Amino acid sequence: MKPVDCENNREKRAAPPRAVSAAVIKRLPRYHRYLGELLREDRTRISSSELSRRMCVTASQIRQDLNCFGGFGQQGYGYNVRYLYQKIGELLGAEEHYSAVFVGLGHLGHSLVSSAMLERRGIRKLAVFETNPALIGTTVAGIPVLDSAEMETWCREKRVTLAILAVPREQALPCAEALSRAGVRGIWNFSDTELDLRIPGMEIENMHLSDSLLELCYRMRRRTGETT
Amino acid sequence: MKPVDCENNREKRAAPPRAVSAAVIKRLPRYHRYLGELLREDRTRISSSELSRRMCVTASQIRQDLNCFGGFGQQGYGYNVRYLYQKIGELLGAEEHYSAVFVGLGHLGHSLVSSAMLERRGIRKLAVFETNPALIGTTVAGIPVLDSAEMETWCREKRVTLAILAVPREQALPCAEALSRAGVRGIWNFSDTELDLRIPGMEIENMHLSDSLLELCYRMRRRTGETT
DNA sequence: TAGATTGTTAATCGATTAACAATC
DNA sequence: TAGATTGTTAATCGATTAACAATC
Numbered sequence: 001m002k003p004v005d006c007e008n009n010r011e012k013r014a015a016p017p018r019a020v021s022a023a024v025i026k027r028l029p030r031y032h033r034y035l036g037e038l039l040r041e042d043r044t045r046i047s048s049s050e051l052s053r054r055m056c057v058t059a060s061q062i063r064q065d066l067n068c069f070g071g072f073g074q075q076g077y078g079y080n081v082r083y084l085y086q087k088i089g090e091l092l093g094a095e096e097h098y099s100a101v102f103v104g105l106g107h108l109g110h111s112l113v114s115s116a117m118l119e120r121r122g123i124r125k126l127a128v129f130e131t132n133p134a135l136i137g138t139t140v141a142g143i144p145v146l147d148s149a150e151m152e153t154w155c156r157e158k159r160v161t162l163a164i165l166a167v168p169r170e171q172a173l174p175c176a177e178a179l180s181r182a183g184v185r186g187i188w189n190f191s192d193t194e195l196d197l198r199i200p201g202m203e204i205e206n207m208h209l210s211d212s213l214l215e216l217c218y219r220m221r222r223r224t225g226e227t228t
Numbered sequence: 229m230k231p232v233d234c235e236n237n238r239e240k241r242a243a244p245p246r247a248v249s250a251a252v253i254k255r256l257p258r259y260h261r262y263l264g265e266l267l268r269e270d271r272t273r274i275s276s277s278e279l280s281r282r283m284c285v286t287a288s289q290i291r292q293d294l295n296c297f298g299g300f301g302q303q304g305y306g307y308n309v310r311y312l313y314q315k316i317g318e319l320l321g322a323e324e325h326y327s328a329v330f331v332g333l334g335h336l337g338h339s340l341v342s343s344a345m346l347e348r349r350g351i352r353k354l355a356v357f358e359t360n361p362a363l364i365g366t367t368v369a370g371i372p373v374l375d376s377a378e379m380e381t382w383c384r385e386k387r388v389t390l391a392i393l394a395v396p397r398e399q400a401l402p403c404a405e406a407l408s409r410a411g412v413r414g415i416w417n418f419s420d421t422e423l424d425l426r427i428p429g430m431e432i433e434n435m436h437l438s439d440s441l442l443e444l445c446y447r448m449r450r451r452t453g454e455t456t
Numbered sequence: 457t458a459g460a461t462t463g464t465t466a467a468t469c470g471a472t473t474a475a476c477a478a479t480c
Numbered sequence: 481t482a483g484a485t486t487g488t489t490a491a492t493c494g495a496t497t498a499a500c501a502a503t504c
Contacts, residue, residue, distance in 0.1 A: 021495075023496095024495095025443060028443070029442040056424075058496075060498065060499095061495095061497075064463090064495090075462040076461050076462075077461070077462085078461065092445055092449075093446055096445065098448070108339045108343065120438075121438070186447070205440055205444035209343075211261070213349065213416060213433070214260065214349070215253060215433060216432075218320045218321055220321065220414040221320075221321035249471075251472095252471095286472075286473060286474090289472065289473075291485090292471095294487095295487060295488075302486070303484075304486075
């Protein structure tokens with residue numbers, strides 16, 4: 001596609017600085033992780049080539065990726081570790097202070113509620129929703145367990161933006177729809193089904209544990225096969 | 229790279245039927261999941277075009293992907309659901325009956341031990357390893373909790389092939405190395421660090437929960453940004 | 457200034473899609 | 481046989497890598 005040379009064009013470019021591909025976005029958290037490590041090692045600067053060796057990617061790719069978001073580096077010097085970490089963190093919305101609820105308190109749900117990861121990302125854990133009456137009214141890791149029946153109204157009132165979904169497959173879609181109606185904007189989905197395409201306007205990240213395990217099994221088998 | 233036309237070439241081709249790309253492999257579990265769904269709906273046959281509509285991919289891609297492993301379909305008919313499900317299941321090693329151990333009994337480790345997913349894939353859960361003396365000697369979901377100090381010897385003796393790693397970051401690498409020495413062939417890694425490149429000869433599948441969460445946060449922020 | 461290293465454009469590579477001949 | 485749909489080759493597209501001019 002050739003750039004049409006009308007005046008508006010310049011404006012358009014400014015707002016969304018050209019669409020960033022999904023491949024690049026998927027790599028951002030990894031950059032963030034490695035920069036965090038460098039920070040812990042008290043490194044102040046790093047070049048794309050040194051980082052590339054650490055991360056086992058090409059230096060070209062690092063420079064190309066980072067440049068999607070603007071010039072974070074400095075010619076002849078490299079990248080300032082703290083600054084770059086900070087910038088990527090901002091891109092990732094690590095400092096947005098989202099409000100989150102959990103849906104489903106099985107083993108997995110329980111462990112996610114108890115995890116410190118969300119706070120570390122500045123996410124507030126407001127409540128857990130469950131259908132089991134034996135659990136409603138209790139607290140888990142200091143978070144109140146509420147009745148799923150109240151979920152939609154409650155989330156709308158509290159302006160919840162993020163939900164962590166760990167319910168059985170059958171309940172996943174109805175739950176997601178209720179969350180969508182309540183104005184929730186993102187779902188981190190641990191239920192073993194896909195919601196992606198069925199709920200327009202909702203950002204969904206599917207954590208398919210079993211897909212991941214199957215992929216591992218495939219690679220293990222393939223490797224054995226090689227020796228045969 | 230041009231194929232060198234020596235006699236050996238033919239033989240080489242036969243054994244690994246041409247390398248299958250990582251992109252294709254990553255898609256296999258998803259095909260398996262959708263076929264499982266069709267099976268539950270008692271569908272006997274499906275065409276690539278109908279499946280493509282369901283899965284929101286192109287029919288071309290489906291046919292191309294499946295053909296990496298041989299002709300599973302039939303011209304003019306499509307694919308037999310049960311047969312295809314079975315075949316992909318075999319590819320994924322769903323029926324290999326691997327022996328697995330768990331390492332680390334934090335919240336996440338606990339929920340993984342308690343999950344029924346592994347049995348469903350025909351994987352045997354043999355033991356959990358922990359350093360906390362208060363937990364050693366107990367059982368979780370019927371699985372004995374053993375002392376991590378015994379891990380290497382124990383795994384070698386029992387010919388463990390798969391380990392599920394859910395330990396703090398610092399312990400991840402030493403654990404993985406011990407497992408490698410014990411002859412374990414694959415690690416499903418839930419610790420927040422990468423092992424990939426440091427342990428040759430071991431298949432590793434990293435489940436980076438926090439990377440996944442960060443990616444979701446990025447997309448949520450981006451979407452809000454669009455409206456601005 | 458000279459050396460280093462980025463930002464960015466051009467070349468390469470691989471993956472996806474389209475097209476169609478083979479065949480059930 | 482005619483219709484449908486795969487298997488497979490060719491065309492397109494996008495992502496990665498290489499190269500180098502800009503510049504700190």
